[in-house]
Amino acid sequence: MSDAWAGVEAVEARPLAALFEAEPDRLARLVVDEAGICFDFSKTHLSAPLVAAFEALADAQGLERARTSLFSGEIVNHSEGRAAEHTAERGQGAPESVARARQLHARMRALVDAIEAEALGPIRSILHVGIGGSALGPAFLIDALGRDSGRYETAVVSNVDGAALEEALRRFDPATTLIVIASKSFTTAETLLNARSALAWLEEGGVADPYGRAIAVTAEPERAIEFGIDETRILPFSDTVGGRYSLWSAVGFPAALALGWAGFEELLEGAAAMDRHFRHQPLGRNAPVLAAFADLYYGSVRGAESRAVFAYDERLRLLPAYLQQLEMESNGKSATQDGRPVGRATAPITWGGVGTDAQHALFQLLHQGSHLVPVEFVAAIEPEHGLEFDHHRQLLANCFAQGAALMAGKASDDPVRALPGDRPSTTLLLDRVDPFTLGALIAFYEHRTFVNATLLGINPFDQFGVELGKEIARTIGRGGNGTIDPSTRALITRAFGEVSNE
Ligand code: F6P
Numbered sequence: 001m002s003d004a005w006a007g008v009e010a011v012e013a014r015p016l017a018a019l020f021e022a023e024p025d026r027l028a029r030l031v032v033d034e035a036g037i038c039f040d041f042s043k044t045h046l047s048a049p050l051v052a053a054f055e056a057l058a059d060a061q062g063l064e065r066a067r068t069s070l071f072s073g074e075i076v077n078h079s080e081g082r083a084a085e086h087t088a089e090r091g092q093g094a095p096e097s098v099a100r101a102r103q104l105h106a107r108m109r110a111l112v113d114a115i116e117a118e119a120l121g122p123i124r125s126i127l128h129v130g131i132g133g134s135a136l137g138p139a140f141l142i143d144a145l146g147r148d149s150g151r152y153e154t155a156v157v158s159n160v161d162g163a164a165l166e167e168a169l170r171r172f173d174p175a176t177t178l179i180v181i182a183s184k185s186f187t188t189a190e191t192l193l194n195a196r197s198a199l200a201w202l203e204e205g206g207v208a209d210p211y212g213r214a215i216a217v218t219a220e221p222e223r224a225i226e227f228g229i230d231e232t233r234i235l236p237f238s239d240t241v242g243g244r245y246s247l248w249s250a251v252g253f254p255a256a257l258a259l260g261w262a263g264f265e266e267l268l269e270g271a272a273a274m275d276r277h278f279r280h281q282p283l284g285r286n287a288p289v290l291a292a293f294a295d296l297y298y299g300s301v302r303g304a305e306s307r308a309v310f311a312y313d314e315r316l317r318l319l320p321a322y323l324q325q326l327e328m329e330s331n332g333k334s335a336t337q338d339g340r341p342v343g344r345a346t347a348p349i350t351w352g353g354v355g356t357d358a359q360h361a362l363f364q365l366l367h368q369g370s371h372l373v374p375v376e377f378v379a380a381i382e383p384e385h386g387l388e389f390d391h392h393r394q395l396l397a398n399c400f401a402q403g404a405a406l407m408a409g410k411a412s413d414d415p416v417r418a419l420p421g422d423r424p425s426t427t428l429l430l431d432r433v434d435p436f437t438l439g440a441l442i443a444f445y446e447h448r449t450f451v452n453a454t455l456l457g458i459n460p461f462d463q464f465g466v467e468l469g470k471e472i473a474r475t476i477g478r479g480g481n482g483t484i485d486p487s488t489r490a491l492i493t494r495a496f497g498e499v500s501n502e
Helices: 003-010 016-022 026-030 048-060 063-072 086-090 095-116 136-145 162-171 189-204 221-227 250-259 261-280 287-301 319-331 363-368 391-408 435-456 464-477 486-496
Strands: 031-034 037-040 125-129 153-157 177-182 214-218 234-236 306-312 349-354 375-380 425-430
Touching: 003 048, 003 287, 016 391, 026 031, 031 261, 031 287, 037 287, 037 435, 048 063, 048 287, 048 435, 063 261, 063 435, 086 095, 086 261, 086 435, 095 234, 095 250, 095 261, 125 162, 125 189, 125 250, 136 153, 136 250, 136 319, 136 435, 153 162, 153 250, 162 189, 177 189, 177 250, 189 214, 189 464, 214 221, 214 250, 221 234, 234 250, 250 261, 261 287, 261 435, 287 306, 287 435, 306 319, 306 391, 319 349, 319 435, 363 391, 375 391, 391 425, 425 435, 464 486
Parallel strands: 125 153, 125 177, 177 214, 214 234, 306 349, 306 375, 375 425
Antiparallel strands: 031 037, 037 425
8 A cells, every 4th residue: 555545544534523513614625616516525524634645645646747648638548558638629638639629520510500501401300329438428418408409309329229229210200310320439339230220210211312311420430431421421539539538529419419509619618617627726626636535535445335426407317327437437447557456446336316216215225224325416506497386496405405414314212213424425516507517517527537547546548348248249149159158158048049159
């Protein structure tokens, strides 16, 4: 264990109530206001000495240097030998990368305008096929912000289960549907199969040139051309933009259609505001940094195995799913950048749901269960709806009450009725759910993930763990199973009734 980690572990663990008593300036230190979001970390166990110990760890792990490298377009993804330039998409990065991103955005904008001008015929619905980072971001954005725009009907289909595609197609008319095929690699089996089926559906629906009604979004334009998409309908993005960090690039194309170009630009501006905050604020007043300190404290020091995120806003209901990929695919690793065992717990399991539903289903465990689960509440002050009754006050009242109850607990002589309290939570209170604020929120999570990775010494930008399963699926999908274990072999035989030793 490094001395800096020893410093973190040596800090006396004190209950939240004691911390509030001993540190009257907690709110001033641990509430950060930025880009229309109030980040409240005061109900975590981040005491002044603990923050200082984490600052020393950040220093030992070269966080400030790593941050500079990230924004300068240096190679930070060492296993794949490339930079991670998602921030260049929002104007924060190496000048040549920012210029290239602007060029690609201009191309994207031209296509948004062309579609709005009906250059590809009248388009009423958008079918976006993609998976992982090529689906979760657009799905989240469209669900959160595009609901009432009335611009297009949109469906994001990711699963290779044909039921998902069929359900989307049932809603759409082939004569007025545009297909967006998003895949950074343009080799992902699920996406290519869904794309082929969607194109076949267009053809069966009487569209004379189905490929002419498809847009490809990819970092590998040559592969999209080989697939049959005309170069003029390919929206490229840089291969230095990681899949789960890509919604700012052409991967956000369906969101740009749903929100309109001005909305998409506001999203980028919100993210840029958070980039500037992350770059320039001192560590102890830096929202992504403080959030990561708390994450590491609970995960690596207190042994919390998961982290729960609850959206107290229907528009943000897809946030937990989005964060699962961002956090778990980025930091679910056991080896450091330079190939040594990390030797500590890395990314916790991110899970969550929607308040108030979750309160009536699983909050029992959070209040009285035996697991330590740091909870994050995300809510917005402005409601989405125009109902007269006080839905929104009740919604926020519930959100705030849960954080208070987790911290305070309740004494009782009867252990069955006692709530231990001292359970940590953070609250992210947005002024409103709009493109700017959402851009800042998502960028906050990206940077938090980066800080977690840097302090643990891992590379958040690769994902070798997902490859083996894909490889085996390819073999089974082709009808082979020769080298597979007896249990899996028996399942294959039961499902397909065939055995090949390929
Ligand atoms: O399997 C994991 C993964 O590679 C993710 O990292 C990525 O977001 C997703 O698959 C989709 O990849 P692509 O955009 O290349 O189709």
